[in-house]
Amino acid sequence: MKIVFRLGLILLCGLALFSQSVFARYNWPNGIYFGPGVVGVYTFFRVNGSTVGTPNPTLTKGKTSAGAAGFTSRLGYAFKKFPFQFDVSYKRIGDLSYDSSQVFSSISPTYNNVTSNLTAVTWFVNGYYNIHFSNKVLPYIGVGVGKTKNKTKLTATNSSGGTLKVDHTISNVAYQGIVGVNFKVANNVLLYVAYHFVDLGKAQWGPWGSGSNRATLKSNNILVHEGEFGIKVFLGDQTPYQPPELISDTD
Numbered sequence: 001m002k003i004v005f006r007l008g009l010i011l012l013c014g015l016a017l018f019s020q021s022v023f024a025r026y027n028w029p030n031g032i033y034f035g036p037g038v039v040g041v042y043t044f045f046r047v048n049g050s051t052v053g054t055p056n057p058t059l060t061k062g063k064t065s066a067g068a069a070g071f072t073s074r075l076g077y078a079f080k081k082f083p084f085q086f087d088v089s090y091k092r093i094g095d096l097s098y099d100s101s102q103v104f105s106s107i108s109p110t111y112n113n114v115t116s117n118l119t120a121v122t123w124f125v126n127g128y129y130n131i132h133f134s135n136k137v138l139p140y141i142g143v144g145v146g147k148t149k150n151k152t153k154l155t156a157t158n159s160s161g162g163t164l165k166v167d168h169t170i171s172n173v174a175y176q177g178i179v180g181v182n183f184k185v186a187n188n189v190l191l192y193v194a195y196h197f198v199d200l201g202k203a204q205w206g207p208w209g210s211g212s213n214r215a216t217l218k219s220n221n222i223l224v225h226e227g228e229f230g231i232k233v234f235l236g237d238q239t240p241y242q243p244p245e246l247i248s249d250t251d
Contacts, residue, residue, distance in 0.1 A: 028078070028083070028130065028132075028138060028184070029078060029184070029187065029188055029189075029190060029232075029234040029238050030078045030079060030080040030234065030238070031077065031078065031080070031234055031235055031236045031238075032075075032076070032077055032234070032235045032236070033074075033075075033076050033077070033078060033085075033087075033190075033232045033233060033234040033235065034073070034074065034075045034076070034232070034233055034235075035073070035074060035230055035231045035232040035233050036071065036072070036073045036230055036231065037071065037072045037073070037074070037192075037228050037229060037230020037231070038069070038070070038071055038072070038228070038229055038230065039069065039070045039071065039072055039091065039093060039196075039226055039227065039228045039229075040067070040068075040069050040070075040226070040227045040228075041067065041068050041069070041070065041093050041096075041198075041224050041225065041226045041227075042065065042066075042067045042224070042225045042226075043065065043066055043067075043068070043096055043200075043222055043223065043224040043225070044064070044065040044223060045064065045065075045203075045219045045220055045221070045222045045223065046064075046219065046220045047064060047205075047217050047218070047219050064097075066096045066097050066118075068093050068094060068095050068096050069093070069095075070091060070092050070093030070094060071091075071092060072089055072090060072091040072092075072228065072230065073089065073090050074087045074088065074089040074090070074126075074230075074232075075087060075088055076088065076126075076232075078130075078234070083129060083130035083131070083132060084127070084128065084129060084130070085127075085128050085130065086125070086126065086127050086128070087125075087126050087128075088123065088124070088125055088126075089123070089124045089126060089144070089146075090121075090122075090123055091120075091121070091122045091123075091124065092119070092120070092121050092122075093119070093120050093224075093226075094117065094118075094119040094120070095117050095118075095119070096117065096118040096119075096120070096222075097115065097116070097117055097118075114154065114155075114156040114205075114217075115154070115155050115156075116152050116153060116154040116155070116205050117152070117153050118150060118151070118152050118203055118222075119150075119151045119152075119153075120148055120149070120150050120151075120200050120222075121148065121149045121151075122146055122147065122148035122149075122174050122198075122200065123146045123147055123148075124144040124145065124146035124174065124176060125144060125145060125146060126142050126143070126144035126176075126178065127142055127143060127144070128140045128141070128142035128178070129141055129142065130182070135184070136183060136184050137181060137182070137183060137184075138181070138182040138183075138184070138190075139179075139180070139181045139182075140178075140179075140180050140181070140182060141178065141179055141180075142177075142178035142179075142180075143175075143176065143177055143178065144175070144176040144178065145173070145174070145175055145176075146173075146174045146176075147171060147172070147173060147174065148171070148172050148173075148174040148200050148201060149169055149170070149171050149172075150169070150170050150171075150172060150200060150201065150202070150203040150222070151167065151168070151169040152167065152168050152169075152203055152204065152205050153165075153166075153167050154166045154167070154168070154205045154206060154208070154217075156208070164208055166205070166206050166207070166208045168204050168205060168206060168207075170201075170202065170203060170204050172200065172201020172202060173201060174198065174199060174200050174201060175198070175199045176196050176197065176198040176199070176226075177196070177197045178194055178195070178196050179194065179195050180192055180193060180194025180195065180228075181193055181194070182232070187238040188233060188234040188235070188236075188238040189231065189232070189233055189234070190231070190232040190234075191229075191230075191231055191232075192228075192229070192230055192231070192232060193227070193228070193229050194227070194228045194229075195225075195226070195227060195228075196224070196225075196226040196227075196228060197223070197224070197225060197226070198223070198224040198226055199221055199222070199223055199224075200221070200222040200223075200224060201221060201222065202218065202219050202220065202221060202222065203218075203219045203222060204216055204217070204218050204219070205217040205218075
């Protein structure tokens with residue numbers, strides 16, 4: 001995902017140089033903007049067991065996928081003469097589930113029916129390049145980098161009938177690549193739909209237990225396919241500039 005981010009950043013820089021002369025009469029909504037949005041995500045990741053203590057229990061390794069919904073909001077700025085805009089976005093997605101039975105196979109008491117929900121809260125700084133397709137439709141590409149907090153809530157039972165509950169929060173650097181389309185519905189209002197490919201870093205379940213029974217579950221990088229729909233409202237007068245008409249003297 002870091003490679004996608006770096007390539008996107010290089011592309012945006014190249015387009016900035018190219019657009020300096022080509023898009024001198026760019027007339028889309030500009031200035032400060034804000035707006036909310038809703039997101040739907042599909043994620044996949046691999047979970048590996050790691051332990052502290054001796055003897056080491058055998059843990060189930062596996063991969064999982066999950067879908068979830070969330071919301072986002074943003075505050076940004078769009079240039080008047082160039083097709084670039086930048087914003088800071090807040091995003092929250094939750095209830096990404098990881099389920100596993102018989103996670104441990106060689107410790108006593110045996111933990112089973114391990115379930116967990118993952119909630120990711122992320123702040124992104126994003127940059128976009130707008131492609132002028134028509135007066136009403138504006139496709140765009142972008143990249144973003146930010147910080148995410150991945151919080152897990154784990155519940156498990158053991159063979160003795162006991163219930164275990166463990167929460168854990170870990171912070172990561174997050175990256176995203178973006179492809180979307182803006183639709184102009186008013187001089188200062190855009191609706192947009194977008195696809196994001198996001199790297200949320202890693203998550204951890206646990207640790208729980210003590211001594212030779214102390215253990216954790218850890219994921220690899222959590223990769224997310226994300227669809228987003230929202231609105232951008234621009235502040236200020238967005239009426240296109242009209243030069244004064246020439247006065248003809250017929251006398």
